[in-house]
Amino acid sequence: MLIDCHNHLGTDLFFYLNGYHPYAQDLPAMVTEGRHVGVDRWVVFPFVSNLTFDVGAMRRARLRPGTVEKVPYAFENERMLREIYELYPDLGRHTLPVMILDPLRKPAAQIARLRALHRQFPFYGLKIQATMIKSQVSALLTAGRGFLELAAELDIPFMIHSSVAPDDPWSQASDILRVAEATPDVRFCLAHSCRYDRPSLDRVAELPNTWFDCSAHRIHCQGVVDGLGFVAPAKRRFKADYRDPAAVLRALAEAYPTKLMWGSDTPFQSYVADLGEEILSLRSTYREEADCVQALPPRLRQAVGWDNTLAWLGRPGQRALRRK
Numbered sequence: 001m002l003i004d005c006h007n008h009l010g011t012d013l014f015f016y017l018n019g020y021h022p023y024a025q026d027l028p029a030m031v032t033e034g035r036h037v038g039v040d041r042w043v044v045f046p047f048v049s050n051l052t053f054d055v056g057a058m059r060r061a062r063l064r065p066g067t068v069e070k071v072p073y074a075f076e077n078e079r080m081l082r083e084i085y086e087l088y089p090d091l092g093r094h095t096l097p098v099m100i101l102d103p104l105r106k107p108a109a110q111i112a113r114l115r116a117l118h119r120q121f122p123f124y125g126l127k128i129q130a131t132m133i134k135s136q137v138s139a140l141l142t143a144g145r146g147f148l149e150l151a152a153e154l155d156i157p158f159m160i161h162s163s164v165a166p167d168d169p170w171s172q173a174s175d176i177l178r179v180a181e182a183t184p185d186v187r188f189c190l191a192h193s194c195r196y197d198r199p200s201l202d203r204v205a206e207l208p209n210t211w212f213d214c215s216a217h218r219i220h221c222q223g224v225v226d227g228l229g230f231v232a233p234a235k236r237r238f239k240a241d242y243r244d245p246a247a248v249l250r251a252l253a254e255a256y257p258t259k260l261m262w263g264s265d266t267p268f269q270s271y272v273a274d275l276g277e278e279i280l281s282l283r284s285t286y287r288e289e290a291d292c293v294q295a296l297p298p299r300l301r302q303a304v305g306w307d308n309t310l311a312w313l314g315r316p317g318q319r320a321l322r323r324k
Contacts, residue, residue: 002293002305003041004034005312006159006191006215006263009080014049014132017059019274022267023047027083030266031091037290041321043263043309044084045098045127045159046076052105053133063134071109072102072133081121093324096317098125098159103144104135111146118154124317126151129161130170138175141182148183155314157187159213164197164232173200180210189261189312191215193252196224197232198239201252205259211312212256214249214304215265218289219282221245249292253300261312262304264289 008025015023024047034042049058050073054066069075077099084092099117101110117123126147130137137160140148151158162173173194180188190212194200204210223231224242231237238255240248253260269284293305310318 001040002038002262002290002301003043003309004039004264004266005043005189005261005309006213007042007044007266008047008268009044009083010046010076012047012049013051013055014053014058014061014063015047017055018061021272022270025267027088027091027095031094033286034266037287038294039264039290040094041324042095043098043125043159043313044080044095045125046073046080046100048100048129048132050076050102050133070106071113072105073100073110074113076100077114077117081117081123085121096124096313096320097121098127099123100127100129101144101147102133102135103128103130103137103147104139107139107144107146111150114150122316122320123156124313124320125156125159127159128171131161131163131168134170136169136175137171138179140179148179148186151186152183155316157189157312157314159189159191162190162192162194162200162212163230164195164200164236165230167229173197177203177207177210180207184209187211187312187314189213191263192220192265193217193238193260195220195231196238196240197236199236201238201256201259205256211259211261211308213261213263214252215263216269216271216284217249217292218245218284219269219271221248222282222284245288246292246295249304250296250300253296253304257300257303258308258311260304261309262293 011024051069052072054064057064163171188210193214221242240251271282273280
């Protein structure tokens, strides 16, 4: 059995309007392709931009308050849940839905909506991608503390996009770890292998309530090989041969056997964008991502593809998997 712990469903208007790819994925496409590469279960959450932002401004690659929706992610979360539970229940029963949130903007209204959704549709975690929406993950310790309280009450974990890039003040791995250390009764997963930042990975290993996933693993390896700035600098980087993504995944699994969770980041296993002066093209496939985990020895594959994700999910997610 193999759980893919990191997948997006829905659409992202910001990406679509600005010529970035990918910008959409629906449940049937994800399950169909995932089954072909050996995936049995999927943790899923919506894309990142939301309809509280002005569509005209998004078309100019800017974020401004809009008038279509008032509560961040209220529409996107419900839309995904209805796709899972009402439109495609035969496919949706193989997923574990996770709700996305903005840690800073209108937290009380978001929490009220999340409570109402939870009464209607089960969900099993909370997701933050603060970089794209220019929010502060550290707001979980201030204005967004209610999200931590909700997670503790429902016994559900966080999945948080992490960064180590100097020009990203919103999603620093160090800030996520600070939140986790201050909230020992809530579980956290730092996405994208902490960009291979060894001090962050070692701190994840030390904290009992933190894990990390390897989502978009192959294009992050390509980022190291190409010398791109979204991965950790050489002096802080986990030591491995990044020309061989399967070898990197095995090295991570051996170094952190109880902390690494496998996830593909579909459809963001690739990222292609027109940056004006050049086309940035970081491309992988679902099969290539899955090949890396399938190449692991059985003991490590079981750990990173099932056991560690179950530990992060906790009792609600474990019960849901047993039912399915």
